[in-house]
Amino acid sequence: MLATKTKTVRRELKSILGENLKEKEVLAPYTSFKIGGEADYFFRAKRIDELTNAVLTARELGIPYFILGKGNNVLVSDEGFRGMVIKNECRKTEVCDTTIACQSGTLLKDLVNSARENSLQGFEFLAGIPGTVGGAVFGNAGAFGKSIGEYTEEAVLLTSSGNIEIVGREYFDFGYRYSKLKKTMDVLLSVSFKLKKGRKESIGKRIEQVWEKRKKSIPYNKKSAGCFFKNVKDKGISAGYLLDQVGAKKMSVGEAKVFSKHANIIINSKNAKAKDVKKLARILKERVKKRFKINLEEEVIYLGKFNQRRLPIDNI
Numbered sequence: 088m089l090a091t092k093t094k095t096v097r098r099e100l101k102s103i104l105g106e107n108l109k110e111k112e113v114l115a116p117y118t119s120f121k122i123g124g125e126a127d128y129f130f131r132a133k134r135i136d137e138l139t140n141a142v143l144t145a146r147e148l149g150i151p152y153f154i155l156g157k158g159n160n161v162l163v164s165d166e167g168f169r170g171m172v173i174k175n176e177c178r179k180t181e182v183c184d185t186t187i188a189c190q191s192g193t194l195l196k197d198l199v200n201s202a203r204e205n206s207l208q209g210f211e212f213l214a215g216i217p218g219t220v221g222g223a224v225f226g227n228a229g230a231f232g233k234s235i236g237e238y239t240e241e242a243v244l245l246t247s248s249g250n251i252e253i254v255g256r257e258y259f260d261f262g263y264r265y266s267k268l269k270k271t272m273d274v275l276l277s278v279s280f281k282l283k284k285g286r287k288e289s290i291g292k293r294i295e296q297v298w299e300k301r302k303k304s305i306p307y308n309k310k311s312a313g314c315f316f317k318n319v320k321d322k323g324i325s326a327g328y329l330l331d332q333v334g335a336k337k338m339s340v341g342e343a344k345v346f347s348k349h350a351n352i353i354i355n356s357k358n359a360k361a362k363d364v365k366k367l368a369r370i371l372k373e374r375v376k377k378r379f380k381i382n383l384e385e386e387v388i389y390l391g392k393f394n395q396r397r398l399p400i401d402n403i
């Protein structure tokens with residue numbers, strides 16, 4: 088009975104999404120951690136109508152789905168994902184006066200470049216943050232005390248009820264590494280940002296300075312998802328500081344290691360498993376909890392099934 092249902096769903100999915108639909112696609116190459124098993128289905132959306140069609144089809148057929156940008160903030164389970172990963176590659180951008188409007192699959196580096204090319208200042212802080220605009224708005228990405236939400240003007244969403252709606256910044260309820268998209272099933276289709284006129288040369292210089300600063304502490308040549316945990320904003324303490332105090336920089340599980348120059352970054356040093364990263368993260372959290380009575384929260388999103396059983400803490 089179940090097998091028949093699966094076959095019907097598969098046939099319908101194929102007939103609607105066509106030959107661009109892949110099956111049993113390994114997800115590791117689509118993430119910055121380079122970790123993760125197969126997705127049952129994988130669809131690359133290059134146009135907004137393809138993106139909405141894929142989401143609505145998955146909802147209609149009752150298939151779990153996940154919108155993937157550049158995979159810089161996700162840890163995919165070794166068992167992969169039982170559902171459809173929809174990779175967002177909708178990347179059109181338009182600039183009008185001091186507004187940049189772009190589709191949600193636009194790369195942040197292209198957004199930063201568009202701003203500079205059009206002598207628009209404000210987005211220099213985004214230089215060096217990898218990923219798409221969709222992922223950045225979802226988690227209100229930021230650095231140096233600034234975040235993308237502050238510049239958001241209007242957005243077009245595919246809502247959880249299947250409508251296309253235009254919303255303003257207040258809708259997102261932006262906070263530290265938070266937007267309302269984390270609670271709803273809304274999909275960000277496109278968004279516009281308001282910037283200020285500036286001088287191209289000084290914008291370019293600031294971008295370079297940001298890059299120089301970031302390169303000193305962030306391992307761009309290693310496989311990671313950037314900072315693993317959120318800072319503890321209500322206490323004004325960085326997660327990196329707390330982790331450093333509990334000796335994180337010397338810790339590892341299998342081939343998942345804490346980066347020696349930044350205690351809040353876990354790296355896949357070779358062929359780490361998702362379960363190793365997850366276990367290392369759990370140990371780090373436990374140590375911080377024990378010493379400081381503080382619960383660290385993940386900034387990284389887990390995708391797929393992770394064994395909830397508490398594995399013995401060894402090899403550290």
Ligand SMILES: Cc1cc2nc3c(=O)[nH]c(=O)nc-3n(C[C@H](O)[C@H](O)[C@H](O)COP(=O)(O)OP(=O)(O)OC[C@H]3O[C@@H](n4cnc5c(N)ncnc54)[C@H](O)[C@@H]3O)c2cc1C
Nearest residue numbers: 156157158159160217218219221222223225228229275313
């Ligand atoms: C080396 C490195 C440095 C980093 N530095 C920073 C930093 O300084 N500051 C910072 O904030 N982050 C940083 N990050 C994390 C990451 O770059 C950001 O979170 C980025 O915004 C993720 O974008 P993405 O496209 O890769 O999102 P993904 O990892 O693909 O997805 C992240 C989440 O967003 C959701 N999502 C993606 N697109 C949409 C959409 N269109 N609609 C609805 N939901 C969507 C996904 O479903 C998922 O839940 C860093 C990561 C790395 C690897």
